[in-house]
Amino acid sequence: MGKTLRVLSMLLLAVVSASAQESKPAAPAAEYKIPPEAAKMANPVKPTAASIAQGKKMYEIDCEMCHGKDGDGKGDLAADMKAKLADYHDPAALKDHTDGELFYIIKNGKGEMPSEGDRAKPDAIWNLVNYIRSLAKKEPSTK
Numbered sequence: 526m527g528k529t530l531r532v533l534s535m536l537l538l539a540v541v542s543a544s545a546q547e548s549k550p551a552a553p554a555a556e557y558k559i560p561p562e563a564a565k566m567a568n569p570v571k572p573t574a575a576s577i578a579q580g581k582k583m584y585e586i587d588c589e590m591c592h593g594k595d596g597d598g599k600g601d602l603a604a605d606m607k608a609k610l611a612d613y614h615d616p617a618a619l620k621d622h623t624d625g626e627l628f629y630i631i632k633n634g635k636g637e638m639p640s641e642g643d644r645a646k647p648d649a650i651w652n653l654v655n656y657i658r659s660l661a662k663k664e665p666s667t668k
């Protein structure tokens with residue numbers, strides 16, 4: 526993104542969030558909602574060794590600075606942001622999320638997390654899902 530555009534979008538964001546705060550002062554942060562169709566989406570990519578390896582490669586470039594080495598949640602950027610991230614080695618960390626939900630979060634971002642958006646092909650995002658799932662357990666997920 527160009528510098529001017531970046532500055533502009535930050536300004537815009539500041540204006541929008543300022544006016545949002547004015548209109549509902551005591552409202553809690555809007556709840557993050559994943560559309561049910563998205564949550565139910567089946568993972569079309571089998572968690573093969575090749576898929577997981579692809580996911581890991583991309584993870585190291587796009588995610589590790591926040592989610593930490595091998596998903597331990599201790600990335601440098603997360604520390605800077607004072608974000609507390611889950612340790613994906615803990616099987617409890619992702620157990621309440623379907624693959625479809627993980628896909629949605631990775632594609633669209635969440636809170637402080639930037640979206641992959643159109644930078645990543647769907648299969649690349651499924652590879653990421655397969656990779657982070659593989660951290661908690663060794664046997665491949667069939668979902």
Ligand code: HEC
Nearest residue numbers: 587588591602608611627630631635636637638639641653
């Ligand atoms: C700038 C830091 C940052 C980057 C880069 C980032 N994330 Fe996140 N991620 C977060 C934060 C912060 C949350 C928690 C968001 C919330 O719940 O408000 C999160 C949440 C998630 C979640 C939801 C489950 C959970 O642990 O809360 C998944 C899955 C996830 N990230 C995967 C990824 C993947 C895969 C990448 C790389 C493509 C990535 N993230 C890149 C900061 C980041």
